[in-house]
Amino acid sequence: MTRAGELIVVACAAVIPLAAHHAFGGEFDPYRPVLLKGKVVRVEWVNPHTWIHVEVVKPDGSKEEWMVEGGSPNSLLRRGVTRDSLPVGTEVVVDGYQARDHTLLRANGRNVTLTDGRKLFLGSSGPGEGPPPDAAPLDKAKTP
């Protein structure tokens, strides 16, 4: 592949939201886009998907608590993320689509960012890949 071809591949991969492990298209309604701005009130750091609860203040002053579906928390842990990385009160911006059942205040976290657009959870340590087989011995490669 040419360099130009490589760049196209990279560019495309960078803008296509990544697919998840279940039927997102079955769960969420493409005709109900949402943009949620609010404070984190609770995070369920659980599998198969993390749920971030966000309190949104509506124009009339009333409040709604939305649940935003994220990915599996396991990979985040390996990037150095803990419960403390997203404390209650953090202001976030979420774009996504509401659940097909509109009685549910649930949306997919197509993009979850801080108010300045930084993607959550990133900028910490690198991904926790295993070492190459010829690497120096690990201190604790074995389980206890």
Next chain:
Amino acid sequence: MSHGWTRIHTDILALAIAAPMWAQAPLSQTKPYAPPRMADGHPDLQGTYDLATLTPLERASGAKAVLTKEEAARLEAMAALVRARGDQAISGERQAPPKGGDGSTGPAGGVGGYNTGWLDPGSAYTIVDGQKRSSLIVDPPDGRVPPYTPEARKRLAALAARPTSDAQESNDPGLETAPGAYDDPERRPLGERCLLGFGSTSGPPALPDYFYNNLHQIVQTHDSVMILTEMVHDARVVRMNAAHLPGKIRMWMGDSVGHWEGDSLVVDTTNFTDKTRFRGSTENLHVIERFTRVGPNALLYRFTVEDPATWDRPWTGEFTWPATNSHIYEYACHEANYALGDILRGARLREKEAQQK
């Protein structure tokens, strides 16, 4: 190409290095290595291993079996670049996504998935015998799963409505042609139901899912070996030096018995059910795995699968399992699996809307 970005990505990368095949995949020749041993004298295979890799199961048609160091470095740098781009900030003042969908296809179903920060698809090609491999499959020599038998093609056409355990992802409802695919929870893929991981993570054979949650832990005693798969928390217990269970006893991950051949643990698995159907196989699937410690921080995992009702010959793959200091985070999938309920609710609403039209 309907199985998510990772597969697309690896296909494209594999195509990038496609060339006339001049070399066949060499068989593994493990270097002399004195592994640590258990009290019974057998090698100690215990540890936690990270199966994430960029090496796809199947090689691109016509590609070489082994990547040069330069090719591998370039492709690994591309993968790192893709990840870095995905991690970049976007506007905090952005608008809601487009009404009618964001154009994402496949399982993202027009509503998108989530950011790269959640994912861990692998960053390097697997190294076996000092070679960067372009596929896990080494036999057939073209690195491809053998074609289905005519019988299997006929059977699979009839079973198209039923997702297999290794279905990478479920389908977008817009693309879902199987009637009744959303009728009840049991029609949904096993991964979506928190029963087994997708991509044959539990196996056998245990394969990378090229997505996330790639850890496997081995705990070993004289009488049994336990292989814990992070996703979806599947524990397979291998009974050592035992006979297989009677044929009427069937298990989703099969019945695994093991023995030692020299310093390799050989695990033989039969007695599958028809609920998993690895790559469309029948319950008579037979999997033979070989675990060999090849260094202080690595196992070589080699597997052969056979099912004459599905493929006209057995096929074999191998890849390195590098040890990791990371811990397995308990999967506990059911307790917050709101998604499955939401998906089924969505299906009922779509049915109601269709009736009203």
